[in-house]
Amino acid sequence: MKNTKADFDLFVIGAGSGGVRAARLAAQSGAKVGIAEKDRIGGTCVIRGCVPKKFLSYSSKFSKHNAVAESYGWHHEEITFSWNKLIENKNKQIEKLSNIYRSNLEKAGVKIFESEARIIDTNTVKLSKGDEYCAEKILIATGAKPNFPDIKGANNGISSDDFFELKKLPQNIIVVGGGYIALEFSSIISGLGSKCELLYRGDKLLKGFDQDISRIITQELQSEKCNVRLNTDVVEITKNKNQYDVVTSDGIRLKTDLVLFATGRLANIDCINKDLDIKINTHNGILVNKKYQTTVPNIFAVGDVSNSDHLTPVAIREAMIFARNEFEKDNSNYIMENIPTAVFSSPEIGTVGLNEDQALEKYKKIDIYTSTFRPLYYTLSDINVRTYIKLIINNKSQRLLGFHMVGDDAAEITQMISTLINKKIKKTDLDNTIPLHPSTSEEIMTMRDMVTKEI
Numbered sequence: 508m509k510n511t512k513a514d515f516d517l518f519v520i521g522a523g524s525g526g527v528r529a530a531r532l533a534a535q536s537g538a539k540v541g542i543a544e545k546d547r548i549g550g551t552c553v554i555r556g557c558v559p560k561k562f563l564s565y566s567s568k569f570s571k572h573n574a575v576a577e578s579y580g581w582h583h584e585e586i587t588f589s590w591n592k593l594i595e596n597k598n599k600q601i602e603k604l605s606n607i608y609r610s611n612l613e614k615a616g617v618k619i620f621e622s623e624a625r626i627i628d629t630n631t632v633k634l635s636k637g638d639e640y641c642a643e644k645i646l647i648a649t650g651a652k653p654n655f656p657d658i659k660g661a662n663n664g665i666s667s668d669d670f671f672e673l674k675k676l677p678q679n680i681i682v683v684g685g686g687y688i689a690l691e692f693s694s695i696i697s698g699l700g701s702k703c704e705l706l707y708r709g710d711k712l713l714k715g716f717d718q719d720i721s722r723i724i725t726q727e728l729q730s731e732k733c734n735v736r737l738n739t740d741v742v743e744i745t746k747n748k749n750q751y752d753v754v755t756s757d758g759i760r761l762k763t764d765l766v767l768f769a770t771g772r773l774a775n776i777d778c779i780n781k782d783l784d785i786k787i788n789t790h791n792g793i794l795v796n797k798k799y800q801t802t803v804p805n806i807f808a809v810g811d812v813s814n815s816d817h818l819t820p821v822a823i824r825e826a827m828i829f830a831r832n833e834f835e836k837d838n839s840n841y842i843m844e845n846i847p848t849a850v851f852s853s854p855e856i857g858t859v860g861l862n863e864d865q866a867l868e869k870y871k872k873i874d875i876y877t878s879t880f881r882p883l884y885y886t887l888s889d890i891n892v893r894t895y896i897k898l899i900i901n902n903k904s905q906r907l908l909g910f911h912m913v914g915d916d917a918a919e920i921t922q923m924i925s926t927l928i929n930k931k932i933k934k935t936d937l938d939n940t941i942p943l944h945p946s947t948s949e950e951i952m953t954m955r956d957m958v959t960k961e962i
């Protein structure tokens with residue numbers, strides 16, 4: 508059935524963080540909005556990403572905190588962990604969040620279609636049931652899906668999406684990759700008591716991060732429960748009864764109960780009809796301009812499906828800019844730089860601004876302040892946890908250019924520092940601030956250990 512022209516002012520494909528925000532804002536501005544979602548409302552972040560990952564991450568930290576508790580006088584007879592309980596509670600909470608997203612869309616007057624959608628021409632969207640709708644504008648917010656490397660037996664491995672649905676937590680797990688998901692899941696696995704082998708093809712984990720962060724997290728991850736193998740690629744995986752044999756590039760054969768691929772994510776672009784002239788960039792994302800417009804002017808894209816950073820707050824910000832530009836005619840400039848980011852590994856990583864190499868390249872002469880210390884919290888126990896903080900300062904202007912941290916609460920602290928970087932504060936502004944004692948962030952106000960680097 509084909510409906511009459513312009514059934515909607517905006518049709519959004521994908522009800523994840525970006526799609527939901529854009530649909531709600533456009534509808535609240537008076538636009539007639541439809542949204543199609545083939546899975547549950549909430550998208551990667553809510554259903555199979557940030558939120559459930561954080562629950563698993565919180566859970567994994569109790570092994571360390573339970574050990575610290577002993578040093579504070581607490582004694583537990585026996586502590587056991589139930590994967591089923593964790594997954595059951597996680598699922599309940601995810602269901603709640605998904606329902607909140609749904610009711611927010613409904614309250615804003617957005618028409619929800621629980622269906623796959625395809626763009627068949629510049630103004631027409633076809634749902635899997637066959638209905639077609641005409642829209643003035645179309646927004647693609649379909650996110651990204653896991654990438655599996657092109658190796659023999661890759662189908663024997665799973666992605667992080669599947670990990671959340673495991674019926675039980677295997678005892679031995681191989682994680683392939685060296686980015687966000689690989690580090691976060693290696694920490695979760697080892698924290699929950701299973702053994703983990705992290706196989707990364709490169710020589711430094713977390714490509715693009717500050718080199719000291721990469722060095723420190725590699726040392727910190729390496730433990731009795733987690734073995735990090737750098738310069739190691741997987742060439743083949745074969746199933747062997749209930750286990751898998753993983754052959755590496757250096758000829759080693761490893762046995763494991765599960766292989767988890769954390770080898771990047773690829774844009775979900777299946778909703779685009781091949782005849783449409785929507786350009787895809789080299790990284791497989793949809794090419795957009797500053798208004799999130801694709802190469803077809805009335806079709807837009809935000810979030811992981813486009814060429815932006817794969818981060819939820821970035822998708823949300825892009826959706827806000829899109830909705831305000833297109834439906835409120837508000838062309839305000841939004842700051843899209845100094846995007847703070849955290850890796851919820853154990854220990855946690857927080858980073859914002861320029862890393863050492865980027866700052867040197869741009870400003871030629873920089874001051875680097877570093878501090879490594881044992882947080883007070885751990886000092887009663889024999890657990891040797893350290894916190895590392897690095898500040899990058901422009902030598903000439905003395906402005907703060909970058910902040911990098913490995914340690915507890917790194918994400919929380921980094922969020923605050925990102926405002927200071929956007930406000931272009933100087934090192935003296937930190938020095939002049941009274942430290943809050945005793946705390947981890949007081950260290951940032953008292954950093955003296957400095958080297959100057961120049962190229």
Ligand code: NDP
Pocket residue numbers: 655656657683684685686687688689691708709713714740769770771772816817818848849850851
């Ligand atoms: P990342 O891009 O962070 O890392 C992908 C890793 O996989 C890299 O180490 C890469 O190696 C490796 N890799 C890619 N292809 C292959 C291959 N064919 N064989 C072997 N290794 C390969 O992606 P993730 O999958 O970790 O995460 C996906 C996205 O989700 C990220 O872009 C991230 O922004 C986002 N995310 C954010 C989180 C957060 O904010 N806390 C949490 C989780 C995900 P190399 O370095 O050599 O290219």
